[in-house]
Amino acid sequence: MRLLLVLALPLLWAPVAHAAPQHAQAMYGAPKYSAGFSHFDYVNPDAPKGGTLRRHTVGSFDSLNPFIPRGTPAAGLGYLYDTLTVASDDEPFTQYGLLAETIDIADDRSSVTYRLRPQARFADGSPVTAEDVVFSFHALVEKGSPLYAFYYHDVEKVEALDAHTVRFSFAAGENQELALIVGQLQVLPKHYWAERDFSRGTLEPPLGSGPYRAVTVEAGKRIVYQRRDDYWGKDLAVNRGRYNFDRISFEYYLDDTVALEAFKAGRYDLRQEQSAANWANGYQGPALSRGDIILETFQHQLPTGMQGTVFNLRRPLFQDPVLREALGYAFDFEWTNQNIFHGQYRRTRSYFQNSELAATGLPSAAELALLTPLRDQLPARVFTEAYQPPVTDGSGRPRANLMVAQKMLRDAGYTLVDKQLHTPDGKPVQFEILLDNPVFERVIQPLVRNLATLGVRATVRRVDQPQYVERKRRFDFDMLIDVFPQSNSPGNEQRDFWSSSAADRPDSRNTLGLKDPAIDQLVENVIRAPDRAALVTATRALDRALQWGHYVIPNWYLDRFRLAYSRHLAHPDGNAPYGLPLDAWWDQRQVTR
Structure with missing residues (x-):
């Protein structure tokens, strides 16, 4: 007995094995x-x-x-x-x-x-x-x-x-x-x-070890960074060919319409275009005709994540998955894409869109091994159907889809009284959609009109960005448009998106207010996946549960970056598949100096 104990002691104190x-x-x-x-x-x-x-x-x-x-x-x-x-x-x-x-x-x-x-x-x-x-x-x-x-x-x-x-x-x-x-x-x-309060905001340029320092700070208007000649890491392999500009400035605009006109007037050099309408028609003018502005797209292989019109599950009204699913039938993506987006987008159906991580078809045997123990806690269709958002005829008045929604609501006990939809317990179905970007109003208003056909009273409220940020931080909204970005290697951040522990924590990214023990377990499966195959399986299983929860009305995605830039800028041939490395660009006017 004593001998066994003595032999065991070296094992207790043995150092953890490390590779070189x-x-x-x-x-x-x-x-x-x-x-x-x-x-x-x-x-x-x-x-x-x-x-x-x-x-x-x-x-x-x-x-x-x-x-x-x-x-x-x-x-x-x-x-x-x-x-x-x-x-x-x-x-x-x-x-x-x-x-x-x-x-x-x-x-x-x-x-x-x-x-x-x-x-x-x-x-x-x-x-x-x-x-x-x-x-x-x-x-x-x-x-x-x-x-x-x-x-x-x-x-x-x-x-x-x-x-x-x-x-x-x-x-x-x-x-x-x-x-x-x-x-x-x-x-x-x-x-x-040690001499400052880290928990407070400041406009004093902070000290760092990076390639730039802040040299001009005009609160709310402009910030300028100067490349450090004494940057310690400038000759490292990971930095070679990067950080080529002596100065990088950011000018602030309160409205993107004004910002676009400022770009065409030569006030700044590069913009990543987020608006399909701008990309199709917004760059017309002398600068484009003269070749002063270049429009270029860069294909990528990044997961686009989920952009969607989000239901705040903290509101009792949105606790009903039948209502959430039914309201999704009022969004006519096909009409929106052709008439507002100039046909540039695709419909998002996955929380890991544009990647091998997206769930398609029915669950594989490996996915079922993760999903089956949670069968009683998950929607039945996770196991029997491949998720697909509703498709319309593109007319802008998706009558067939709205009829499906009406039947779903009627079967669930919702009633229509004087053109107002009421919940099974008699409360009117009405809510506010919070926005901070006027571009989204053109998308949301047709949705509001179709919702009215169902007897749903939805109103749109647009506020300035500081108020929007604060309300979002405090979860003070009924619905809003949000993005849940993803990488090719999802992990710990999934807790912040979907876990019960994040739902009531101010400033978390669990905008949904999602509290579901089954989702919590599926998130942990992703985080603890031992290899790539297991990670793909676990992520697809999580994706299925999120899809069939109808927590958002899925929006759209683009598998490329749209860039407009001044002709004096240059970039390496092609583009990195998993990013947009603007720090590898340079000013080609410096070549001749």
Whole structure:
């Protein structure tokens, strides 16, 4: 007995096994770029430096602290900060060392250890240390946006092993992704924030270690970033061919119509066009005729996620899935696409649209293994039907669809009295759709008209962006249009989108107010998937449950980026399949200087 105990003690104290530290880590498989690579393939390593990139954004800002739930942060603040690792845009999910020189993941993925580059410096010349990493993690989780606490939920401990070595230890489980996503942590200077209140907004340009510094700040109007000649990481392989502009500015406009006219007048250099109508007709004029403006699309392989008109399940009215499904029949996508969007879009049917993660057809045997234990908690059609949003004749008056909706409502006990629909317990079906963008009014008004045919009184209320942001943060709405973006490697962020624990947390991305133990379990299956095949299976199973929950009226998607830009801008040939790396563009006027 004693002998067995003595023999067991070394096992209790044995260190966790580690492979040799690496320059990069892939979620599945091996990284594309080997140690000693010179640059990413999708950049021009010889791109000239210099010039100014003038960009725009719509709205306003009142803070340079993007990490907290207070205030509206300025655009472009990511230029100020480096992360431990950086993703490549031509792989689904691989992280390469940036601040970190090496990445050492335990064989059982219970921890990850980063060795920081000794040359890494903040903009004031002070070194980036392991203590800065520890400080950053705790500041974000304890005082930052609630998103961070959810995102890093399974991190049990962060410790500085020495001045340049930091280890993240994880809770027991099978969260394959966590060892990579902690590398996305933006590292903040502990000494700088020791004299400031991290929980409050500020217009003081903050200190970072990134390639740019903020040099001009006009609250709500303009922010300008200057490239740092002394940037410590400018010669790293992951940065070669990137950050080519000397200055990057963001001009603020309160209305996108005004912003478009300003672009055509040469007030800024590049815009990613979100409006199909603008793309079809908005760029006519002398600048386009002279060739001063170039219109170009860039195909991508990114999941487009779900954009939809969201039901707030916190409202008792929307607790009824029959009502939610019936209201979806009032949206005539086919008419909208042809008459408003110039035929540019496709109908979204999946929460992981435009990827292999989207559920199609009936569940596979592997999916059923995850879904069957939850059968009593899921809609029956998860197992028997392939989800497809209603299709119309494109007339704008989808009579056949509205008749289907009327029958559904009638069979569920809804009644029509004086052209007003009432719930089975006699309450009128009426609600408000909250908007902050006038572009969406053209889409929502036909929906409102069709809803009126069903006896539903829906009103549209458009508010300014600050009020919209605040109401959304507090879930003070009946319906609104929202986007649930996705990546090729979904993981911890799914908790923030769908989990019960996020539903009542202000500022969470669970806009729906979804509280469903079955969904919670399906989310955990995604997070703990041990390999790519299991991840695809778990994500498709989650997708099916979300589809058949009828939590949104699915909108539309585009599998390409639409860019309008000034002719003096240049970019590498083609485009990275998993991103839009604008930091690889340059000012071609610098070539001749």
